[in-house]
Amino acid sequence: MDQYNKIALKQILLPIRTTKTFSYLSQNDKLSEGDLVEVEFGKQNLIGMVTAQPAEDVKNPEKLKYISKKLPYKFTNNFINFIYKASDYNICEHGLVLKSCIANLSGGSRDVEIEEENLLPPINTTLSQPQENALNSILSSHNPILLEGVTGSGKTELYCYAIYETIKNNGQALILLPEIILATQISERIATIFGKEKITNWHSGISQANKRIIWKNIINGKIKLIIGARSALFLPFLNLKIIVVDEEHDTSFKQEESIIYNARDMAVLRAHEEKCKVILSSATPSLESHLNALSGKYSKVPLEKRFGKSKLPEIKIIDMRQNTSSRFSWISNDLISAINETLYIKKQSMLFLNRKGYAPLSVCLNCGYKEKCPNCSFSLAFYKSSNTLKCHYCNYCSNEKSTFCKHCSNIKIQLRGVGIEKIEEEARILFPSARIISLDSSTISTHKKAQRLIADISEKKFDIIIGTQVIAKGLDFESIHLVGIIQADPYSHDCDIRGIEKSYQLLNQISGRAGRKEQQGIVLMQSYNPTNPLLIKALFNKEQFLEEELNDRKESYMPPFSRLISINASAKNEEKLINYMNELRDAAQNIDILGPSPTNRIRQRYRYRIIVQSTKGLSTQKSVKNWINSVKKPSSIQLSIDVDPYNFL
Ligand SMILES: Nc1ncnc2c1ncn2[C@@H]1O[C@H](COP(=O)(O)OP(=O)(O)OP(=O)(O)O)[C@@H](O)[C@H]1O
Ligand SMILES: [Zn+2]
Structure with missing residues (x-):
């Protein structure tokens, strides 16, 4: 054993699906916890992290390999603790979380150093008094902050000021956003405050080579502000001082593949480990955060009114049972008139329906058979644009739309229900001279496309914007006067405990897109159950809605209570x-x-x-x-x- 005395034995965590560490020899006794190293593992070269674990008793030390190379990167203690705690919380292997922290490092490396710029140009807006007060509360609070303000109250503007203060003091900042189109719009807004070159976006559309450059300039502390998707949480910031989770209630913060985690909750954990500020921002916070604010675990910072002269829109519920014109339309007469009026005053309308395609079901009128996906237990949705039946769960696509029932051979097949393609078709007939666009997650798949669309909508190249939930979140367009919700009835699903909560959030979010500047906007909600107390409370009595929903969860011992x-x-x-x-x-x-x-x-x-x-x-x-x-x-x-x-x- 003697010859090994001067040689250190290190336990290395590798980016593979295990929590176990592996023993390697090192001639460099200066290696310490957090250092990144390259090692041979089987036939591969892997990048791993030196841990603080004591060397294991090795039976055949002569068989151990040497660490091939020490890399010039070291994870901070705060970040290492985050890696371990995030793994343990989500019951996943430490190595898997490590993998998402270094995934962008391997591969040919070109070192591009960016200029470090500490000084920011001054912000060119002034905060209102309520925003000023809110900023002071944010800056002085040591708890996670729940920034709860009605839609259009200036939360985005406000957290930019908090970030400005952070970067001025040489800290790094991270903004997490749930949707690509929102990330694009917010980046552009923030660029007008901080300057374009000072903002770095992080999302799946960025090339591996660029990701490597960004990674290296985050670990060296030179990049100050990242606007990103949830994976940005696993970047190795050197001096992270503030995290903002915008639209914190949004369920797309939940990642459902590989490591299953909720980016909002992991942001709070990361902030705790980094001892940095975290702001959860929303007009309709999740019940989890709501309860945390009630219990004092989070500090609630409210913004009760819209910014400036802007008022919250007027909301009307339309009784679809009265919608009995000769030719059935999913767009009611009241909504048609409102769209016409909006066209007349040269403003924009937004129509919202959370369903892609033309019709969600195709049903046999004889036996009731619904065309199903051969791979899944779901019905196929009909897309008229491509004349196909598609499964939303496995991407199965059938080019043959059956003309007869597969079950009883009857030829009477009916398309049931409604998707945004159908709304678009109706709108084109009803408003022949209007410029109409229809948007869903597949139309806004990249930042480039999102940029184009945002510019086109802002420049009023469209009069009517039809879309799924991609248009509901946080977007800020000056000219949207009318929001029409095609199906506003709260969705309650036996097996989804958050069904009602999600409906509440979506209805309020989408309403919030209307009349964001001077003129008050209008929201029309089409409902087949217009007196449903849940709907009324969700729209007009939020306090009561939240209290009752919280009580229900408490009684049934469901989250956030369990x-x-x-x-x-x-x-x-x-x-x-x-x-x-x-x-x-x-x-x-x-x-x-x-x-x-x-x-x-x-x-x-x-x-x-x-x-x-x-x-x-x-x-x-x-x-x-x-x-x-x-x-x-x-x-x-x-x-x-x-x-x-x-x-x-
Ligand atoms: N201090 C300010 N000076 C000038 N304009 C402001 C200020 N604060 C907010 N605004 C403007 O008011 C509008 C609403 O603000 P913002 O988008 O920040 O609200 P929000 O609370 O984030 O909205 P949402 O919840 O809908 O995302 C925006 O057009 C924004 O530019
Ligand atoms: Zn399928």
Whole structure:
């Protein structure tokens, strides 16, 4: 053993699906925790992180490999703690989280140093008195901040000031946004404040080479402001001082693949580890954040009125049962008149429907058979533009629209329900001279496309903008006067605990796009159940709505009062899957579980779920991990653990 005395043994965490560390030899005894190194692992070269774990007892030290190379990068202690805690919270392997922190490092490296610029040009707007007060509260608070202000109250403007203060003091800042079109618009807005060259965007559309450049200039502290999608949370900031999560209630902050996590919650964790400020901003906060503010864990900073002369729009509910014109239309007479008036005053209208395609169902009028996806247990939606039937879950696409029922051969097939293609078709007939555009996630797939669209809408190249939820969030267009909601009835789904909450958020968000500058806007909500107390409260009595929804959750011991963890397993062979899930159920000790129960089949795989319901606190994650590990899983079964699940399909 003597020859190894001068040589250090290091435990390296590798970017692979395990929490285990691996022993490597090092001739460089200066290596310490957080240093990034390159090592040979099997036939691959991997980048790993030196951990503080004590060297393991190695049986055959002569077989160990040397660390190939020390890289000039070191993770801070705060960041390392975040990596470990984020893994433990989400019950996922430390190596997998490490992977998302260094994914952009390997590959040919070109070192591009950017100029460090500390001094920012002064912001060219002035805050209103309420904004000024809110800024002071934000700057002096040590808790996470819930910035809750009605739509158009100037939250975005305000958090820019908070960021400005941070960067002035040489800190780094991160803004997380839920949607590409919103990220694009906010980047452009912030560019007018800080200058274009001082903003860096981070999202899936950025090339690997550029990602590497950005990564290197974040770890060296030169890049000061990142505007990004949720993956930006795993960037190795040197001196992160503020994180903003805009539209914090938005469910697209939940990542459902690879590492399953909620970026909002991980932002709060990261801020805690970095000892930095975190602002959660929303007009309709999640019940989780709402409760945290009530309990004093978060500091609530309110903005009660719209900025300047702007007023919140007038909201009217339209009774669709009265909509009995000779030719049925999804756009009611009242909405038609309002659109015509808006066209007349040369303002824009926005029509919202949260459904892609032309019709969600095609149904046989004889036997009721609904055309289904061959790979999933979902119905196929009809797209008239491409004359295809599509599955929204597996991208299955059939070019043959059946002219007869696959079940009973009847030829009477009816398209049921409504999607935005159908609304567009109707609008083009009803308003033949209007310039109309229809938007969904597939039309706004890149920043370039989003940029073009934002410019076109701002320059009033369109009179009527039809869209799904991509147009609902945070967007700020001056000329939108009218918002029409095609189906406003709150969606309640037995198996989605947040169904009602999500409807409330969406209705208020989309309403908030109307009349954001001087003239008061109008919102028309079409409903088949216009006296539904839930709808009325969600729109006109938010305090009561929140109180009751919170009470319901409390009584049923659901989040935010308890913690749910969903154990999802899938396999092609259903019997094997059931056996495995039953074994898991039988092995559960001192854990409250519901299930296993079947959920929808997707991509030819059967799926079953067990839900764990527990108190909050990290001990649950530990027991769940031990429990899952105690049952041997056949390799044909895929297992994923979803802490705080949002998707119950
Ligand atoms: N201090 C200010 N000076 C000038 N204009 C302002 C100021 N604050 C807000 N505004 C303007 O008021 C409008 C609404 O502000 P902002 O978009 O920041 O609101 P918001 O609260 O983020 O809205 P939403 O919740 O809908 O995203 C914007 O057009 C913005 O430019
Ligand atoms: Zn499918």
